[in-house]
Amino acid sequence: MPELPEVETIRCRLAEAIVGRTVKNTVLRRRDVLRYPSGDRKKGQKHGRWLLMGKEIASVSRLGKQLYIADKLGLGIRVCLGMSGRIALSGDPEIPKRHRHITWYFESDTSNPLRMHFIDPRRFGGVYAVTGTKDLENRFWNRMGPDALTITTEKLRDATKRTSRNLKSVLLDQNAISGVGNIYADESLHKARLAPQRAANTINDSELRRLASSIRSCLRAACQMGGTTFKDYRNADGDKGEFVKKLRVYGRQGLNCLSCKSLLEFERLAQRATVWCPRCQPNSEKIHKEHTCR
C-alpha cells in the first residue's frame, strides 16, 4: 500500500525512535516473510537468522518505497512493505493482533521499553537480510531508478526518452523511477496535464519539466501531510495520512475534475486503476495551448 511519502513518513519516525538503540531480541513468527531473491537463499538464511539481533541501529534510509535499517558497518535489513505491510512501534495504541510476523525488542532501562513490529496481512511485502552497503547496492538499489522525491528533468528524460511505453507504466516502473505508485502516478500526471496513455518518448522538454516538477511537488506535499490513508495505511504510531484530502483524481472516477469540472475518466492501464481528466490531460502529442485548467 505505501508509496514514497508513506515510507518516508515511517522512515523519519523510525530514525527518531530506533537510531542509537540496540536490538535485544528478534522474534520471527513467519519464516516466509524473510525473502531470498535470485537464488541466494543460503546466504540470506545465514545472515537472516540474526535480523539485527545484538546490533545498535545506526541508520534508517530509504530509496523509493524501500527501507533500509542498518548498523554502523552497514549490515542490515531491506524492508519492502508491499501492498498491506507496515511497521508499527509499541506506542501505537491499536496494533493488530494478527499478522505480526516479526518483532524487534530493544534494550532499555525499563523506563523506556520499545518494540517494533513488521505487520503484513497479504504478505506481498517482506524483509531481506543484507550484509552491507555494497551488497544492498549491488543486489537492489543500483538497479532501481532515481528517487522520485528529487527527480530532475534530466533524469526523467533518461527514463522516458527510449521507451514508447505509456507514461503511467513508466512512472510505476521502479527501475525507471523509484517511489511512484498508483496514487501519485495519477496525481502527478494530472498536475502536469499529461494523459497517462501518452507514449513516454513523445513528450517534449516543457512537458518533461512539468512532469518532473509535478512529481516532486506532489510527493513533497504528501510527505508534509504524513502520506495518504485511502483505506488502510497507518504510520509507525498508528496515525492516518492526511494527504487523502488533497487528492484530485485518484479514486474520483465519475466525479467532476476539481480543475475544470469535466467528468473524470477511468481506464485500466498497466493493470492498474487509472483516473484522469480528458480535458486537462488531452492525449495529444502536439503542443497544445494553455487552457483553463489550474
Added chain:
DNA sequence: CTTATGACCTGATAGC
C-alpha cells in the same frame, strides 16, 4: 536487452 503478464496473499465490500 525490453516489455507484458501472471503469481503471490488476505480482507473488505457488494450483490444475489
Added chain:
DNA sequence: TGCTATCAGGTCATAA
C-alpha cells in the same frame, strides 16, 4: 445469514 465475485496503494520471475 451465507455464498461468490471483485477489488486493493507492490514486487518478482518468467517468457515472448
